[in-house]
Amino acid sequence: GEDVEQSLFLSVREGDSSVINCTYTDSSSTYLYWYKQEPGAGLQLLTYIFSNMDMKQDQRLTVLLNKKDKHLSLRIADTQTGDSAIYFCAENSAGGSQGNLIFGKGTKLSVKP
Amino acid sequence: DAGVTQSPTHLIKTRGQQVTLRCSPKSGHDTVSWYQQALGQGPQFIFQYYEEEERQRGNFPDRFSGHQFPNYSSELNVNALLLGDSALYLCASSREGPEAFFGQGTRLTVV
Numbered sequence: 305g306e307d308v309e310q311s312l313f314l315s316v317r318e319g320d321s322s323v324i325n326c327t328y329t330d331s332s333s334t335y336l337y338w339y340k341q342e343p344g345a346g347l348q349l350l351t352y353i354f355s356n357m358d359m360k361q362d363q364r365l366t367v368l369l370n371k372k373d374k375h376l377s378l379r380i381a382d383t384q385t386g387d388s389a390i391y392f393c394a395e396n397s398a399g400g401s402q403g404n405l406i407f408g409k410g411t412k413l414s415v416k417p
Numbered sequence: 418d419a420g421v422t423q424s425p426t427h428l429i430k431t432r433g434q435q436v437t438l439r440c441s442p443k444s445g446h447d448t449v450s451w452y453q454q455a456l457g458q459g460p461q462f463i464f465q466y467y468e469e470e471e472r473q474r475g476n477f478p479d480r481f482s483g484h485q486f487p488n489y490s491s492e493l494n495v496n497a498l499l500l501g502d503s504a505l506y507l508c509a510s511s512r513e514g515p516e517a518f519f520g521q522g523t524r525l526t527v528v
Contacts, residue, residue, distance in 0.1 A: 346520050347519040
């Protein structure tokens with residue numbers, strides 16, 4: 305079945321780079337996403353990547369996709385305390401339209417000053 | 418642009434009661450999806466509405482139903498509430514294209 309897995313916790317120091325990893329199972333997913341959730345809030349779309357791309361960069365964010373291994377990563381350069389949040393990886397399910405997403409359990413990023 | 422708005426923000430209900438949650442999509446979006454996020458978990462897809470019809474449904478019982486209005490806003494109804502229905506309910510809006518935007522959610526507590 306469809307499944308998205310992420311490590312649950314990551315701790316980094318302010319100014320370092322953070323790398324959050326994700327594996328997924330549905331090889332027919334068209335898009336893969338990264339969302340950010342701060343305490344008590346909804347989900348903020350950070351970025352997404354089309355499945356035929358290897359990399360996408362958007363300011364401090366770099367997404368790498370290894371389709372062969374079904375591995376997705378999010379790199380945050382120069383991590384700030386404001387980046388502390390839970391980060392969710394998601395794929396759109398086979399046959400699903402945009403908005404029908406399968407999420408991982410989230411990675412809690414803690415940034416120490 | 419107000420983005421995706423949901424109401425109410427918090428709600429407390431008793432077991433067995435019924436609840437209605439509301440969502441207004443982002444301007445220009447015609448598709449609304451609903452998700453349930455239990456504490457410490459990722460969101461789980463409930464269903465999606467497009468052109469006032471349920472287009473796709475996740476693995477949720479019939480106690481969960483919805484509606485979409487001509488102005489694209491949507492409601493999620495849950496009947497016969499169980500303690501396990503306590504969660505953050507998220508609405509996402511989208512249109513043709515890859516982006517789906519979420520509201521701030523409604524925190525439902527069932528006691």
